Amino acid sequence: MLLLSVFVWRAVPLAYEAKMAATERHEIDDEFKWNTAALFATDEAWEKELTALTAETAVLKDHEGTLAKSSDALADYLELRDKLLQRVEILGIYASLRSDEDTRVAKYKDMDTRAGKLRTKFAELTAWEDPELAAIPADKLRAFLKQNERLASYEFSIENSIRLRKYTLSPREEELLAMSSTALGAPADIAGMLRNADFKWPSIEDEDGNLVQLTSGRFEKFRRSKEARVRRDAYNAALGAYGEVSNTLAAALAGAVEGYVFRARARGYESSLHASLARNNIPESVYRNLIQAVGDNIAPVHRYVALRKKALGLHQMHYVDLYPSIAANPPGGTPYAEGRKMVLDAVEVLGEEYVNDLNAGLDAGWVDVYENAGKRSGAYSHGTKGTMPYILMNYGDNINGVFTLAHEVGHSMHSLRTSEHQEYVNCDYSTFVAEVASTGIEALLQFRLDRESEGAGRDEQIYLLDRFIQDMMGTMIRQTMFAEFEVGIHEMAERGETLTPEAMGEFYSGLVSKYYGPAMIVAPETAYTWARIPHFFYNFYVFQYATSYAASFAIAEKIDKGEPGAVDAFLDLLNEGGSDYPIEQMKRAGVDMTTPAPIEAAMQMMGDAVARLEKLLEAS
Ligand SMILES: [Zn+2]
Incomplete structure (x- = not known):
């Protein structure tokens, strides 16, 4: 129940941490900061609410043993739980936003920790709920739903819990599983500690010949360097350093996978993939279709890799050569005001209400725009529900910043519409759908910019088209390759094989060859890529980036072409929040993810873009 709707944007690195003396927060104009005063006017008001909630939540325990008594008793509890939970969530949002503004400030870190403790306390106070609900016969629960209007908004969550009953164990067994969760989470913690705290970043020579120690931010920057020597040094040095600790990271990843396999088996799922997808009732075919359809239609990717090699004038094409732009002169800067206007123009096609709501939200202080020291x-x-859908950005004055704004605005408008149309219990929409709401806005922006660029100079056209293909490469292609790797290592573990660094490295390198084709040299360091990706600890998360990308472009294309009903179907999807299963929601929005068609269409779009880029480059 205690889920926060945080969506972290993936592909575009925003931490341009090159600036030595970052701007201090107080130097930034208030109009570019989010309006957290709308949550709590002062920190004292927050403290008061924390004290009040600590006292008020204690009453939740009094409802233990009452749920089966009557439909009103059940409604009394659920309404109270959600009212309190919403307040607990809002308390946490304030603390985490303030803490993210400047992570060096101990006061907000402490408030964030205390909000987290209240959430843990809340979970303890309601730990009896699931087993008690599970003990009520399904027929009785359904009768309650029928006879009591107050339970109407709970129908989906109750039906969902009934659906999952066959994988629910006895109270004692559930207790044992719950007790094991800290220990089972240890491998991910160990890998995180190694990657974030103990990792020794190597040094390389930058473009000017200065010896520079890599950091996460500098690695992102150097791998886009125009100089092949610099980006390859950065890539090989960084990946090589992961290789040095690959025994530890392999053991941690193997431990995490074993943990997921154990939990899936303990509950009677067919596999860890089945267990993960079952939570959102997603058929396994959605996952398999993705891998199959991308693999069957991979030719444009191979062509693009070869095209890049030629355009960049390389004798050898390495993985890291996918990162720099191939445009000779990327277009100039895009200030925030201009970027904001571009996003508003792009969503015009969604109708006045969407545009006005967004405009009003941006004026009211949804967005914390610029980077500052410690942010x-x-x-x-x-x-x-009940807060602004806040957006944190580190806006750099460039086109990637505009796309990131479009992406986050898509999430925030989803949250806004969900809050307006759903009760709190159904506001927590699934990631699968969330990424459609956000990437869909990026797609609309892409279509518009693409049309507008027709009259632009050749360089700008190349830049925009290449940016788009790179985006697909990062989201559709790379994430699908990750998805194939992830299910592969889970299946290895399920067959009883050991996940050694060598076995995973060999598997990973093979996939790089499959996805990127014969023009790419697979350097030995590439075999260690799995070691730097935290997502492999998230239990089948990454595939949704690719499926949602394909779905959102399919939906946005219908909207862009003016297909009747397409806009309303998209807006309805946003209004539905988490009140149904994602696959059903997407069907109503116009895409059937149980078929390979949306993936094939996305790969076709990629093929068209590569063909256009080939033409543009030939025309020189
Ligand atoms: Zn997102």
Whole structure:
């Protein structure tokens, strides 16, 4: 139940941490900061709410043993739980936003920790709920739903819990599984500690010949360097350093996978993939179709890799050569005001209401725009019913910043519409659908910019088209390759094979050859890529980036072409929040993810873009 809607943007690195003296937060104009005062006017008001909630939540325990008594008793509890939970969530949002503004400030870190403790306390106070609900016969629960209007908004979550009953164990067994969760989470913690705290970044010579120690931010920057020597040094040095600790990281990853396999088997699922997808009732065919359809239609990717090799004038094409732009002169900067206007123009096609709501939200202080000293890197959208859907950005004045804004705005408008149309219990939409709401706006922006660039100079056209293909490469192609790797290592573990660094490295290198084709040299260091990706500890998360990408472009294309009903179907999807299973929601929005068609269409779009880029480059 205690899920926060945080969506962290993936492909575009935003931590341009090159600036030596970052701007201090107080130097930035208030109009570019989010309006957290709308949550709590002062920190004292927050403290008061924490004290009040600590006292008020204690009453939840009094409802233990009452749920089966009557439909009103059940409704009393659920309504109370959600009212309190929403307040607990809002308390946490304030603390985490303030803490992210400047992560060096101990006060907000402490508030964030205390909000987290309240959430843990809340979970303890309601730990009896699941087993008690599970003990009520399904027929009786359904009768309750029928006879009591107050339970209407709970129908989906109750039906969902009934669906999952066959994988629920006895109370004692459930207790044992719950007790094992800290220990089973240890491998991910160990890998995280190694990657974030103990990892020794190597040094390389930069473009000017200065010896520079890599950091996460510098690695992102150097791998896009125009100089092949610099980006390859950065890539080989960094991946090589992961190789040095690959025994530890392999053991940690193997431990995490074993943990998921154990939990799936303990509950009677067919596999860890089945267990993971079952939570959202996603058929396994969705996962398998993705891998199959991308693999069957991979030719444009191979062509693009070869094209890049030629365009960049390389004798050998390495993986890291996928990162720099191939445009000779990338277009100039895009200030925030201009980027904001571009996003608003792009969503015009969604109708006046969407545009006006977004415009009003941006004026009201949804977005924390610029980087400042100590600010959390990256970008996300974060909010709940009863709050603004806040957006954290580190806006750099460039086109990638505009796409990131479009992406996060898509999440925030989803949250806004969900809040307006759903009760709190159904506001927590699934990631599968969330990424459609966000990437869909990126797609609309892409279509518009693509049309507008027709009259632009050749360089700008190449830049925009290449940026788009790179985006697909990072989202559709790389994430599908990750998905194939992930299910592969889970299946190895399920067959009783050991996940050694060598076995995983060999498997990974083979996939790189399959996905990127014969023009690419697979350097030995590439075999260690799995070691730097935290997502492999997330239990089948990455595939959704690829499926959602394909789905969102399919939907956006219908909207862009003016297909009747397409806009309303998309807006309805946003209004539905988490009130149904994602695959059903997407079907109503116009894409059937149980078939390979949306994936094939996305690969076709990639093929068209590569063909256009080939033509543009030939025309020189
Ligand atoms: Zn997102």
